[in-house]
Amino acid sequence: MKTVNLDWLLAGAALAALGTVRRILAVRARRPTDPEAIERERREHVNRVGRIVEGKILDVVVEDAERPPPAPSMPLAAAMPGKRRWIVYSYLISGVTYQTAQEVSSFTIGAGPAVGRVASVKYDPANPSSSILVAEDWSGLP
Numbered sequence: 645m646k647t648v649n650l651d652w653l654l655a656g657a658a659l660a661a662l663g664t665v666r667r668i669l670a671v672r673a674r675r676p677t678d679p680e681a682i683e684r685e686r687r688e689h690v691n692r693v694g695r696i697v698e699g700k701i702l703d704v705v706v707e708d709a710e711r712p713p714p715a716p717s718m719p720l721a722a723a724m725p726g727k728r729r730w731i732v733y734s735y736l737i738s739g740v741t742y743q744t745a746q747e748v749s750s751f752t753i754g755a756g757p758a759v760g761r762v763a764s765v766k767y768d769p770a771n772p773s774s775s776i777l778v779a780e781d782w783s784g785l786p
Contacts, residue, residue, distance in 0.1 A: 686774065687776050687779045687780070688780070689768065690766055690767065690776045691776065691781070691782050693768060693770075694767055694769075694776070695766065695767060696784070697737060698735065698762055698763075699734060699764070699777070699784070700733060700734055700735070700763070701731060701732070701757045701760065701762075702732045702733055702734055702759065704729065704731055704757060704759060705729070705731075706728070706729050707728050707730075708727060728747060728749045729747070730748070731785075732744070733745070735775065738772075740772070742767075742772060744773070746775075746776060748777070753783065757785050757786065763777055763784045763785050764785075765784055766784060
């Protein structure tokens, strides 16, 4: 049976550990830290892989808030500058009712959704609690 030099084994383990640390740091560096960028990526993911189900608009909440205007690169202009608008909605998947809200301040959605109206909801089949009513290039609002 051959014996392996312990120095070479330790050197190989150290190189493997450095490679792993490098990969972890590279992945972290690519992730956005801006909450709006994280939310945009979530909407894009749900829009790409999502399934559509019928939902119901429960409430529309408008709150005064100091909020910077959306970036000019966003495809849709802010509907109400200086205000934050949330749509509270519910939907049913496999006998489970989900109730959530989506901030829609950065989207132009016309006259606005009416409480009690039916809307299309896109949800992630791998995580049904992750859903959207509107995205950059899709809207389930009537």
